Amino acid sequence: MSDEKDQDQSPEEELDPQKLADEVAGGVEEAEGDDQALADEWAAAMEEAGETEEDEEPEADDGIRQVELDELKDESLPPQNKDGGPELDVILDIPVRISMEVGATKIPIRNLLQLNQGSVVELDRLAGEPLDVLVNGTLIAHGEVVMVNDKFGIRLTDVVSQS
Numbered sequence: 001m002s003d004e005k006d007q008d009q010s011p012e013e014e015l016d017p018q019k020l021a022d023e024v025a026g027g028v029e030e031a032e033g034d035d036q037a038l039a040d041e042w043a044a045a046m047e048e049a050g051e052t053e054e055d056e057e058p059e060a061d062d063g064i065r066q067v068e069l070d071e072l073k074d075e076s077l078p079p080q081n082k083d084g085g086p087e088l089d090v091i092l093d094i095p096v097r098i099s100m101e102v103g104a105t106k107i108p109i110r111n112l113l114q115l116n117q118g119s120v121v122e123l124d125r126l127a128g129e130p131l132d133v134l135v136n137g138t139l140i141a142h143g144e145v146v147m148v149n150d151k152f153g154i155r156l157t158d159v160v161s162q163s
Contacts, residue, residue, distance in 0.1 A: 100143070100154050101132040130157050 081087050103123030115121070130142035131154060143154040 096135050097137075099134045100145075101134060 081089075103125035105121060105123050107121070130144055132139055133141040133143050133154060133156065139160055141156045141160055142158040143156040146153045146155050
């Protein structure tokens, strides 16, 4: 019967509140003692290192201390040569594709399939209008066709600005 009586009691009735409070209070006192011991160890270590609390900067009323920072340097600029200009030696030997465009047009595939030898395709440029000079597909200048030693060349008439 005593087993039945123990099962009928709830867990709250089995706990002694005073005993529980004493256990918790004892644990807090032990923790406070541990914290004090740790603080004493740190103080001893700081004294050995030659630093005391008096050596530190006084803290402001809000608990914030001033920290000295290194001066910032702008490292985003490219390397400079001795003349102060950007260092371009790294890219000077990179090959690029330069091309001249006489003109262009759009036609349907039906008309494209009907082209044969002797067919004429009308372009969007007038005769005598300058050609486009493209570097890797980007327009950089306009120019006119010239002959140099039996080869075609182009004389630049207008360099396109970066803007």
